[in-house]
Amino acid sequence: MSTLASSPHYPQQPDSKFTSGPAVPSRVHVELGKNTPSVYSFFEQATSTWTYVVVDPASKEAAVIDPVLDYDHPSGKISTETADGILAFIQEKRLVVRYILETHAHADHLTGAQYYKRSLGGNVPVCIGSRIKQVQQTFARVYDVDSTLFNDTFDVYFKDDEHFTLGGMPCKVMHLPGHTPDHLGYVFGRAVFTGDSIFMPDVGSARADFPGGNVKDLYNSMQRLLSLPSDHLLFVGHDYPPDRDVEDVVTIEDQRRRNKHVKAGTDEATFTAFRSARDAQLGAPKLLHPSLQVNIRAGKLPLADKEGRVFFKVPVRATLALSG
């Protein structure tokens, strides 16, 4: 296991060494159809997060979606075992990573985007939706930091619904607000990377009560996903299986038939009443504060103090006037 300070660089060079050998994907999906990439899905157990490596087989150009850093909250230790395994996989397959794609500012894990960028030679752009600026403003206030520090933190700010290409494959960005205001999906042919805009049918939907979240927006985003052609495949950002193995992908048709929160026929009022009541009972995610303080910085850590120490802030909520 390596730390950020001592991690190896440039995995696309053949002599690079990683502390982890190549990770074995939890799931592999190939030959999905025209303009649809091969998908290598890596499940990170500690935060139940799917990281995807999507590959244009003709050019071997690739994108990494929602990479993760390992973080042990009690000790404050950040490490890169998970990332190193995927980077070694990328190296082993001789992939050329063109994009690091974030679906949104995650509140439950630390993004590995900056570590991947540095390890891949420093020129692979870290991309997110342009509305991340709204999220950055919000949390700059929460953590009492100067929001101008976040200017140009990311390399690419996608406009709602813009297009780009990966190798020879077109990708459409889908703005999917609700869980967070900046949330994007990425559509490569039949493969749709939904982030936390929808979950597997027996899990349903993500919470919509973070700052800037909105239950009606989430309902509309889910409807937008469900209105895609029925042969499209939804690759989810997390999985929390109640009584089965983890899964990464489900068809639109299956979601329409079985999604426990928004199956066909579920109206907006029913969904928003359920979601709001459920969210009111949920506690804060365990890694909320470390995650946001790293993720609004595109995976960089807060500035170090004079001694090189890095701290995360935790806003304290108390009705008692005991500070002093």
Ligand SMILES: [Fe+2]
């Ligand atoms: Fe999320």
